[in-house]
Amino acid sequence: MLPYNILVEVCVIYAALLFGVAFLAERRAKRGKLSWLRSPLVYTLSLSIYCTAWTFYGAVGYAARSGLEFLTIYLGPTLVMVGWWWVLRKLVRIGRRQRITSVADLISSRYGKSAVLGGVVTCLMVVATTPYIALQLQSVTLSFGVFARPAPEGLAMPTQSVTTIWVAIGLTVFTVLFGTRNLDANERHHGVVTAIAVEALVKLAALLAVGAFVVWGIASGPSEIMARINASPIAKVPADGSRWFALIFLSGAAFLCLPRMFQVLVVENEDERHLATASWAFPLYMALMSLFVLPIAVMGLAVLPAGSNPDLFVLTLPLSMDRNALAMLAFLGGFSSATSMVVVASIALSTMVSNHLVMPLWLGFRRGGASMSGDVRQLVLMSRRLSIAGVLALGYTYYRISGGGEALAAIGLISFVGVVQVLPAMIGGIFWRGATRIGAAAGILSGFAIWLYTLFLPSFGPDVLLSAALLDHGPGGFGWLTPQALFGLGNLDPVVHAVMWSLVMNTTAFLVGSLASFPRPLERLQGAQIVNVFDYSTGRHGWARSFVEAEDLLVMSQRIFGPREAQALFLTEALAQGKDGYLPDPTPEFIDRLERELAGSVGAATAHAMIGQIVTGASVSVQDLMAVADETAQIMEYSSQLETKSQELARTARQLRDANQKLTALSVQKDAFLSQISHELRTPMTSIRAFSEILMSEADLTDADKDRYSRIIHDEALRLTRLLDALLDLNVLEHGQATFRPETVVLRDMIDRAILSTSGVRSAQPITIVRNDASEAVILHTDVDRLSQVFINLIANARKYCVAPQARLTIRVVRVDGQTAIDFIDNGAGIPIVSQGLIFEKFSRLSDQSAAGGAGLGLAICREIMVRLGGSVSYLPGQGGAAFRVLLPQTAIIRAA
Amino acid sequence: MGQHVLLIEDEPNIIEAIRFFLSRDGWKVSCHSDGASAVAEVARVSPDVVVLDVMLPNRSGFDILKDLRADPATQATPVLMLTAKGQTKDRERAAHLGTSAFMTKPFSNADLREMLRSLIQA
Known part of the structure; x- marks a missing residue:
């Protein structure tokens, strides 16, 4: 003591x-x-x-x-x-x-x-x-x-x-x-x-x-x-x-x-x-x-x-x-x-x-009130x-x-x-x-209740919390509800009795509740994480070599990457390891790399889980895993199809938009064209009608007047005809309906004939044409009429529009990048830079010089002809006057000069 | 009658025809072919009526009409617009800009004569 x-x-x-x-x-x-x-x-x-x-x-x-x-x-x-x-x-x-x-x-x-x-x-x-x-x-x-x-x-x-x-x-x-x-x-x-x-x-x-x-x-x-x-x-x-x-x-x-x-x-x-x-x-x-x-x-x-x-x-x-x-x-x-x-x-x-208990209640009370402050601690x-x-x-x-x-x-x-x-x-x-959750709550609560009733409350002794009568005979005399002898099992030890009943009821309620809810x-998420804790928590690195087969990994990889890519990946690794076959050793490094590659396709967690399943051979069978992989692959396939579809749609929409723009532009062009045609046709018709009415209704016209007005009517009728011819010609050329009849000809002869046929063109003054005969000794095989039409047009334009004290047109044959070209250069005013891009368009006559008899379609026709023949015609800037270059089609040249 | 008409037109044959038959009716006919200086020309000769083509060198008849209507000196002058395009669009545009009358080429000489006469009397 x-x-x-x-x-x-x-x-x-x-x-x-x-x-x-x-x-x-x-x-x-x-x-x-x-x-x-x-x-x-x-x-x-x-x-x-x-x-x-x-x-x-x-x-x-x-x-x-x-x-x-x-x-x-x-x-x-x-x-x-x-x-x-x-x-x-x-x-x-x-x-x-x-x-x-x-x-x-x-x-x-x-x-x-x-x-x-x-x-x-x-x-x-x-x-x-x-x-x-x-x-x-x-x-x-x-x-x-x-x-x-x-x-x-x-x-x-x-x-x-x-x-x-x-x-x-x-x-x-x-x-x-x-x-x-x-x-x-x-x-x-x-x-x-x-x-x-x-x-x-x-x-x-x-x-x-x-x-x-x-x-x-x-x-x-x-x-x-x-x-x-x-x-x-x-x-x-x-x-x-x-x-x-x-x-x-x-x-x-x-x-x-x-x-x-x-x-x-x-x-x-x-x-x-x-x-x-x-x-x-x-x-x-x-x-x-x-x-x-x-x-x-x-x-x-x-x-x-x-x-x-x-x-x-x-x-x-x-x-x-x-x-x-x-x-x-x-x-x-x-x-x-x-x-x-x-x-x-x-x-x-x-x-x-x-x-x-305390924090949830406190937070519940505080909800809507003051915000969480530092004194929560x-x-x-x-x-x-x-x-x-x-x-x-x-x-x-x-x-x-x-x-x-x-x-x-x-x-x-x-x-x-x-x-x-x-x-x-x-x-x-x-x-x-x-x-x-329901199962867990049902189990715990029922077990808890039975424990309270059969063991905890009786432990205080009779008449403390539970009456002695209840302890001996059950509540209200129901003997089978006697706390320490439930359902008549009275001969058991109280602890064994309580353990048995509480855990049996508890487990039953837990199972039934879980299955029924x-x-x-x-809950699913947490359940998966907790039940499969070893799959989720295996270290990022350090895949043990264990018993994994490279083939299993390959089979799985193929389902994710597709056979070709997966095999390529494995083959590369096998080569790097110096192995003969296509399967590498499943070294930890390789498995790590494979996981990274997979993560790129299916996400890190899934990749880790998949590798983990195969490498550690855990609870899920390879078959299950393959099913997951298949599913994922299908989803990816589906989404890539969707992507392709949406790309196609976007492409189609773009095409439609482009087509619509083209149509709108064409419609605008067509309106402008019709408007132009209308103007070009109505103008000569106006003269014709006006003078014919004068001839018909005006009395005492002089012979000279009559003569003159008849001639005007005649000329304007010709002008209309030319216009219609040109329009039809252009239409034929544009729609590719023109037929070409190639013949063999010397360039010099063609130019001779073109000059000759333009000699009747009305012009303000005579024009001198400068040529070099030797260089024109080119033999061609092409549609002579069509090519001549181009030459005639260009020469006639020079005759009509070249206004200079001593008008001169130079025709020369040149070699451009190994191709033969013919330049038509006059010494007139030339074409303003702003208009140079327009002159080959229809009705792009620079000013109304209808007196010259043009319909504004000549150069458009020239361009069409040259495109059909396989050559080209273009404006040649910086030559002092108007200058055009006709590039002859390469295939047409039989012998160059 | 001695009324004065200013013809703004660039097609020589049409000028000649109109001048011929209007002169015979006793009109005084002036002509002008350039679009750019047309407004100034109207102000200068102050005609009783103007015949205005749409397609002119350097400036369109619509722009000229607009200026004529904006200038107090010329805004009351009757204007007959002539166009070879003859689309509804052009007709509406001319009306909107304040033209007095509108004719499409080709026209009948009698109609033109009648139209000008009515414009002057109005």
Whole structure:
């Protein structure tokens, strides 16, 4: 026995020490020096919060009451750890990928970030953890009661309930200081985890020390202990198969679902590989923790007076032998067990309460009000602190109401059964994409209700919350609804009964609800991401060579790229690798490259998933994958067809627009042409009509007048005829209906004849024509009449329009770029630059010189003729007067000059 | 009668025909063939009536009409427009610009004579 005040001082000093450890670790973490903080050993030791005061003190009591059954509490987690590859690894991966902060967060995230589901799970967890917190308070209070004696001076020994309040307040302060020092995005608490690791060592050391003392100090050694065990009533407790099975399952499930375990297993996990170490180290830790449970129980029963509480043997055995130091170590071990559990559990619960109850409600109230400001951080911290206080207050309340009378182990099991109600939704959620929000909610709520009714409420005892009559005979006398004997299954152990019914109902509701409802899009998305977390999170680089076949990759690539491109890609790679065939080795570099190429076609995520499927050979079969690839290819094909179609449409529209523009232009041209024709025809007709009317109606005309007017009428009639001839000629030429009759001729003769036939042209003055006979000795084979028509036109124009003191037309034959051309150059005024582009158009006569008898179609006809003959006629600027060049068709030249 | 008509026209045969039969009727006929100086010519000779062709060298009859109507000295002078194009479009344009009358070539001498007489009497 120790003075009460010394015990309090020891507790405070121990807590300060832990705080110092946590503080240092936190500072190291902040500086980025995580080296040993990230060791798998610290991770493993942090898992020891599974072993609470219940395990530390209660396992011995459990063994004393029920024999070896206490081992089930260790066997469940051991199975989970040994089989970590199956569930734990996936949970940890999901937690890291999705930045999961708690069980409630996991469930909420998986089912489409459902706020309601998060709130429900939080409530369940708070209610289910409350007995557990009460358990810790009870154990610490009990140990105080056992250990302390009233201090001789000062400090009066308080009553048990006051002690409990102080313990609760102390733990609250401790947790607030530890757990809410800062807000980490990942909810990681390096300081807390390190302090817990230290506490884990303290409890192990304490239990081993007490055990060793019992075996070698009280008894004479292992052999005596074995003999005593065999002789003790413990050995005679029959093993209840259903209870063993239920308890192993229950503890294993609780190991995954407990908020504090999820916190250390998943949230605080630094590195997935730590799991591999923990998978053997943590079972080893638990084995050590349970090593001396039976010896202590047996010796306690043997040595201590009858009626001693076996839950406190760990403490009372050393005390009865006056080993105060050892007892103090045992007390600190129990204290460590309780505090570490309470700290982590309250942190985990406060995260849930704050994230899934307080914040959604607060945001709901604030909606439409003030915008989010910088002090949200403070708000979150405050809500965390209040949540921690609230969780401990609830624990204390439960402790007071339940009267603290239950055995430690029984309280622990009640918690376990409550907590595992999230198991179907959790396991279903990470392995089954068909699981839905409705199913999860239905399962959790029905399991929760059954747990409350069959285990939690009855745990307060008759007439506290449920009447004794109801507990014995069911509500309203319906026997089949009796809380601990549903449907008449009254001969089962209450825990087994509750586990069975709650989980059966829970799982059934979960499955039925999931199958009967359709997931929302976000649920589908989250479901896919979480269920297929390994496909999505495989490292960007580092495709292992594994067992992938290059051929599989090629088959898939062909469906995306098309056979030709895919084969070209593989062939290039094979050549680069120096291989003979067309298939390269699937080196990581090549797979990386292939992924990049695929990403260009189907997007990075799909490409990664596709490669991942083939390379890691994961859940989806190659056939399924090919179906996806086909689908994608079809979509791409379809969209490329659409693109082609729309390009065609655009092209057609452009053509239509062009055609329309052409038609509009043609229509304008046609109008202008008709207008011109009208003018050209009406003008001579006007003269003809006017003079014929004069001749008809005017009396006493002189003969000279009559003569003159008749001649005018005659000339104008000729002019009309010429115009019509020219129009018809042009029409024939333009429509390609003209037939050409090539003959062989000497150029000189053609020019001679052209000059001769223009000699009758009316002109203001005679014109001198300058020629070079030698150069005209070119023999042609062409349509002589048509070509002559061009020459005649050009010479006649010179005769008509060349106005100069000594009018002169030079006709010369030149070689232009190896072609033969004939230039017609006069020394007149020439053609203004602005008009040079127009003169070959119809009716483009520069001024009305109808006296010259032209219709304005001559040059247009010349151009048409030359185009038809295969040559050209163009204006030759800068020659002093009007100058035209006729380029003879190359094919027509038989012999050049 | 001694009325004065100014004929703005570039086709020599048409000028000759109109001059011949109007002179015989006692008209005083002046002629002008250039579009660019036509407005100035109208102002200079201030005829009783103007016969104006549309297709003239250097300037179109429409532009000339526009100027005539804008100038107070000539805006009251009756103008008979002659055109060889004869499209409705041209007729409308001439009416819009304020021509007094419009005839399409070829015309009957009697009609022209009648038209000019009515323009002067109006």
